[in-house]
Amino acid sequence: MKQVQRIGVSLETELLSEFDELxxxxxxxxxxxxxxxxxxxRLTAEQLAHPDTRAVAAVxxxxxxxxxxxxxxxxxxxxxxxxxxxxxxxxxxDHHNCLEVILLRGKVGDITKLGDNIVSLKGVKLGRxxxxxxxx
Ligand code: NI
Numbered sequence: 310m311k312q313v314q315r316i317g318v319s320l321e322t323e324l325l326s327e328f329d330e331l332x333x334x335x336x337x338x339x340x341x342x343x344x345x346x347x348x349x350x351r352l353t354a355e356q357l358a359h360p361d362t363r364a365v366a367a368v369x370x371x372x373x374x375x376x377x378x379x380x381x382x383x384x385x386x387x388x389x390x391x392x393x394x395x396x397x398x399x400x401x402x403d404h405h406n407c408l409e410v411i412l413l414r415g416k417v418g419d420i421t422k423l424g425d426n427i428v429s430l431k432g433v434k435l436g437r438x439x440x441x442x443x444x445x
Contacts, residue, residue, distance in 0.1 A: 318344075353442050360418030363443040365395070368411040368424045369436065375405060376432040383430065387411065390423055406434070414443060 320328070328340070337343040356362045372379055387394045395412040402408050411427060413420040421438060428436030 356442050357417055357440050360416060360421075362417045363415070364417045364420060364440050365443050366413040366420045366424050366441075367439045368413060368427050369439070370409050370411070370427060370430075370433050371402070371406055371435040372409070372430075372433050373405045374401075374407045379430060379432040380407075383409065383411075383427065386423070386427055386430075393420055393423055 328343070332340055332343045335343065337346075357364060370383070372383075374380055387397065390413075393413045393415045395414050397409060397411040400408040400410075411424075413423055417440065421440065424438035427433075428438060
C-alpha cells in the first residue's frame, strides 16, 4: 500500500463552503477524496500538454450517413492508422444521423492530430476529441 501523508491547507471560509457544496454534489465521501481527484486531474492535464505522453483518445463524431463518401473516408482513415485505432462503435441515432465513437491509443501529439483529422472531415456535424492518459 502507498504511503499516505497528511497535509494542512488553509482556505477562506467562503471558498471552503463552496468546495464542500461541490464535494456533496459530486457524491464524494469526504474532502480528501475530492482533493485527490482535483490534484490528479491537474497533473494529468499537465502530462497531456506534452506531445510524447502515452494517451487514449475517444473521438466522437456525428454525421449524416447519406452524405456521400463520408462513411468510407472515416473507415479509410482508421484502416490507414491501424496501430493507433483500438476500436470503434457506431450508433444509428435517427433516420439521418450516426454517432461514431473511435478509440485511439498512442502519443498525445499523434492521436490528437488523427482525432482532429477525423473531426474536421467534410460532413461531420459535431465532433470532439477527449483525451486521457494511458498510464499512471
Ligand atoms: Ni448509422
